[in-house]
């Protein structure tokens with residue numbers, strides 16, 4: 001048979017498949033990471049007003065100035081960075097488009113991209129579409145820390161990029177300043193460009209998030225990506241952004257113009273309002289999520305599952321070996337029928353076999369939903385037989 005797709009060998013995103021399975025089986029969905037309570041009402045009201053007040057035509061390709069300026073102020077307020085809103089900030093259709101446009105705009109066919117494994121699944125598809133070659137560095141269970149020796153070993157003369165993600169999906173690892181200093185040292189030594197996905201930047205639990213771009217010598221080689229969705233519980237808005245030196249942001253915008261050209265105009269002033277005027281929301285959400293993480297992790301541990309202690313993000317990881325299973329996919333497919341709960345197997349986020357026995361659960365749901373899931377799991381026979 002002919003191979004016609006640039007995406008040959010890449011399965012459809014597991015999140016959609018598992019969410020559909022949850023709906024079909026009436027399961028509690030602890031798979032896909034989206035909150036079940038919307039973000040700030042006043043932010044949503046701004047978007048509604050923009051729709052009815054006539055902000056319904058194309059925004060400039062790089063985003064409305066009002067949002068680019070708010071993003072620049074956000075980077076200044078939180079991290080002491082001062083990107084020029086005209087040339088060093090661009091608005092995208094979620095971080096997903098920022099990832100796509102960054103890779104399509106920067107990667108030459110054959111370039112190697114070192115990426116943390118397990119990876120967010122769009123990285124694999126986009127590296128392949130851009131003609132790049134991924135070089136995974138594994139964060140190993142149970143603590144999922146970055147091993148600088150493994151990072152160094154993954155870099156070859158053909159490596160041009162690092163694609164980083166902190167706070168990290170799916171492990172919840174938040175890279176420490178010391179770990180990021182190792183990354184920075186290697187990036188400078190090998191003259192690498194770093195694309196860093198920081199969508200969970202505000203969702204950390206008692207540990208600080210350090211943007212790589214704040215480390216000495218890193219601003220000029222780092223393209224930082226983020227979005228409104230996770231920080232403000234507005235995942236459906238798909239308003240994201242990139243900040244960094246003008247040449248890197250410019251390359252991203254060049255690719256973006258052929259993807260979406262421009263992103264949701266009526267949502268952009270509301271996103272600016274969120275960053276400027278509802279800045280307290282993400283910290284409250286993080287405090288709330290920390291309690292929900294504890295609820296879920298303690299509950300899973302009580303069921304006999306070995307579970308990690310995520311420091312950020314929406315997710316916890318369990319080792320299902322403790323229940324006699326070796327294959328997360330098999331476990332996740334049995335779970336709706338056995339317990340009426342959906343979770344995500346992680347092996348699709350690895351090139352290696354290191355995640356075969358691991359399953360991801362989201363805790364970005366209301367406590368009552370988490371309790372219902374745990375009650376269902378508690379009544380079910382979860383052991384492999």
Ligand SMILES: Cc1ncc(COP(=O)(O)O)c(C=O)c1O
Nearest residue numbers: 094095096120169199227229240
């Ligand atoms: C690590 C990571 N990057 C990017 C995204 C996508 O962000 P957005 O919804 O803003 O496109 C997600 C969403 O789950 C994610 O977990």
